[in-house]
Amino acid sequence: MSNVPVLKCENLCKSYQAGKAVLDGFNLTIEPGRIVGLLGPNGCGKSTFLKLVCGLLVPDGGKIEIEGKERSEESNLLISFLPERTYFDSRSKVSELISLFDDFYADFDRAVAEKMMNDLHIPLDAKLKTLSKGMKEKVQLIMVMSRKAKLYLLDEPIGGVDPASREYILNTIISNYNPEASIIITTHLIADIEPVLDDFAFMTYGGNIVRMGNADTVREATGKTLDELFREEFRC
Amino acid sequence: MLKKCLKYDLKASLLIWSILSAAVLVMSTVGGFAIKTLVLELDGIVFGASILCVFVYYILGIVYLIAGIGLGIYRFYQSFRTDEAYLTFTLPVKRKTLLHSKMLSTAILFISTIAVILIALIISFSIVPDGEGSMLSSALTSIGDGLKESYMANGFWTVVYIAQGVILGALALSAVMLFCFSIAMRTSGNKTRSKLGIGKNLALVFLVYVGIGAMTVPIVLLIATIVIYTDALAIAGTVSQAESGFIIFLSLIMFTMLAVIINVFLYKDNLAKITRKLNLT
Incomplete structure (x- = not known):
C-alpha cells in the first residue's frame, strides 16, 4: 500500500462573502484505505470542503493534493463525488446513466452497478423522474460507488434513504471500495454511519477541526459513541 | 473525449x-x-x-x-x-x-x-x-436566370451578393453563441448561482448587437463616402448596383467581424471562468 496520502489539504481558505470565511486555514490529511466521517453542524463548511476537493469551487488560498499531486482537471479521474442533491438529468433512464458512467470513467464497473440496482429493486429501464427521492439517492450512490476510484467524497449519502436500505448501502460502501482508496463521508446520521467509520473529525465553524482521531480508540477511551460525543461537543 | x-x-x-x-x-x-x-x-x-x-x-x-x-x-x-x-x-x-x-x-x-x-x-x-x-422548378429556373443576369451585369459582385447570405447566417449563429456564452458566463462568474434570467440574457445580446451596429455605422459611412465620391469602383454618375452591393457587403463584413471578436472575447472569458474561477455553490 502506498504511503502517499490520498488527500492532503493545507491552509485551505474559502469565503463566499468578503470577511466571512467558511474555511479559514483548514488542514486535513487522509491516508489510503480509511473511511473518515467529517462531522459538524450545518453551515460549518463540510460541503464546501468536498466541493473544493472535487474542483467545483476554487479555493481562495491554500493547497489541495490528491495522491501527492496538486489538484487539477486530471484529479477527477481519481475522485468519485456524491453531492447532497440529485444531479442527474431526470429524463434519463437508469440504464442510460450506467452507459454514461461506463463511457466516461475507465474505472466504472458496469456489472457491479447493475447488480446493486437489481438488489435494491431499481428497474434499469426506469426514468429518474419516475423514481422517489430516496430511490434517486440510491441510484446516485450506486453510480458513485461502482467506480474503482482512489477517493470517494460522499456528501450526506443516506439522508433520504429509508432505514432498511441504509444497512445495505453501508455494507455496499464497505464491500465495494478499493482497499487502497479512502472515503470521506459527511452526515448528520452519525449513529447510522458510525459502525463503518475508521476515523472521524468534528468540524466547527470556520473549518476548525475540534476533535479528530480513530473511532475505535476514542470510543474505548471515553466509553461513549461518536454520536454521544458529537451531541456533547455541539450542544446548543 | x-x-x-x-x-x-x-x-x-x-x-x-x-x-x-x-x-x-x-x-x-x-x-x-x-x-x-x-x-x-x-x-x-x-x-x-x-x-x-x-x-x-x-x-x-x-x-x-x-x-x-x-x-x-x-x-x-x-x-x-x-x-x-x-x-x-x-x-x-x-x-x-x-x-x-x-x-x-x-x-x-x-x-x-x-x-x-x-x-x-x-x-x-x-x-x-x-x-x-x-413552383420549385420555376423558382430554381428564376434563381438561375437571375444569377446569370446579375453576373452579366455585375460580374464579380454577384458572388458578393451570395456571400452576404452566408454572412447573415453566420451572424445569426454568432448571436446564438453570444446568448449561450452569456448564460455560461453568468453561471460560473457569479459567486452564487443566480436564477436564469432569459430577459437579461436577451437584453445583453441585444445591447451587444446594438453596440456593434453603433460601431459599424460610422466606419461604413466613411468608407461608403470614399467609394461613392472618389468613384473608387470607376463607375461614374449615380450610385451603381455594384457600389451599393459593395457597401452592404462591407457593412455585413464589419458587423460580423465585430460580432466574432466579441464572441471570441466572451469565449475566452467563459473558459477562464470555468477553469480558474468556478464557483458552483
Whole structure:
C-alpha cells in the first residue's frame, strides 16, 4: 500500500462573502484505505470542503493534493463525488446513466452497478423522474460507488434513504471500495454511519477541526459513541 | 473525449428535435398540397381546410426554428446552471472540451434546423404547381436566370451578393453563441448561482448587437463616402448596383467581424471562468 496520502489539504481558505470565511486555514490529511466521517453542524463548511476537493469551487488560498499531486482537471479521474442533491438529468433512464458512467470513467464497473440496482429493486429501464427521492439517492450512490476510484467524497449519502436500505448501502460502501482508496463521508446520521467509520473529525465553524482521531480508540477511551460525543461537543 | 461529450450533448436534444423535424417534414407535404389547393382555387370545405393547414405549417415552422435554436441554448443552461453542473464539472473531461462540445452541439442543431427547414420548403414547392412544372422548378429556373443576369451585369459582385447570405447566417449563429456564452458566463462568474434570467440574457445580446451596429455605422459611412465620391469602383454618375452591393457587403463584413471578436472575447472569458474561477455553490 502506498504511503502517499490520498488527500492532503493545507491552509485551505474559502469565503463566499468578503470577511466571512467558511474555511479559514483548514488542514486535513487522509491516508489510503480509511473511511473518515467529517462531522459538524450545518453551515460549518463540510460541503464546501468536498466541493473544493472535487474542483467545483476554487479555493481562495491554500493547497489541495490528491495522491501527492496538486489538484487539477486530471484529479477527477481519481475522485468519485456524491453531492447532497440529485444531479442527474431526470429524463434519463437508469440504464442510460450506467452507459454514461461506463463511457466516461475507465474505472466504472458496469456489472457491479447493475447488480446493486437489481438488489435494491431499481428497474434499469426506469426514468429518474419516475423514481422517489430516496430511490434517486440510491441510484446516485450506486453510480458513485461502482467506480474503482482512489477517493470517494460522499456528501450526506443516506439522508433520504429509508432505514432498511441504509444497512445495505453501508455494507455496499464497505464491500465495494478499493482497499487502497479512502472515503470521506459527511452526515448528520452519525449513529447510522458510525459502525463503518475508521476515523472521524468534528468540524466547527470556520473549518476548525475540534476533535479528530480513530473511532475505535476514542470510543474505548471515553466509553461513549461518536454520536454521544458529537451531541456533547455541539450542544446548543 | 470531445466526441463522447458531443454524443451526449446531442443525444440530450435528439428526441425532441427528431420529433419536431419529422413533424415539419410531414407537414411540408401536407402544407404543399394545401398550398396547391389554394393555388387551384378550389371552393368549400377543402379551401377552408387548406388555409388551416397552411397556417399550422407556418406556425410549426416558426416553432421549429425557435426550438432548434433553443435546444442548443437549453443544453448550455442545463449543463452549466442546473444541478446537472455537478455532473458536468466532475466528469474526467477538460473544461475546454466541455465548452467546445456545447458550442459544437449548438451549432450543429442550428445548422441542422436550417437544413430541415430548407428541405421542407423544397418538398412543399415541388408539390405546388406553377405553369407546366412545379413552383420549385420555376423558382430554381428564376434563381438561375437571375444569377446569370446579375453576373452579366455585375460580374464579380454577384458572388458578393451570395456571400452576404452566408454572412447573415453566420451572424445569426454568432448571436446564438453570444446568448449561450452569456448564460455560461453568468453561471460560473457569479459567486452564487443566480436564477436564469432569459430577459437579461436577451437584453445583453441585444445591447451587444446594438453596440456593434453603433460601431459599424460610422466606419461604413466613411468608407461608403470614399467609394461613392472618389468613384473608387470607376463607375461614374449615380450610385451603381455594384457600389451599393459593395457597401452592404462591407457593412455585413464589419458587423460580423465585430460580432466574432466579441464572441471570441466572451469565449475566452467563459473558459477562464470555468477553469480558474468556478464557483458552483
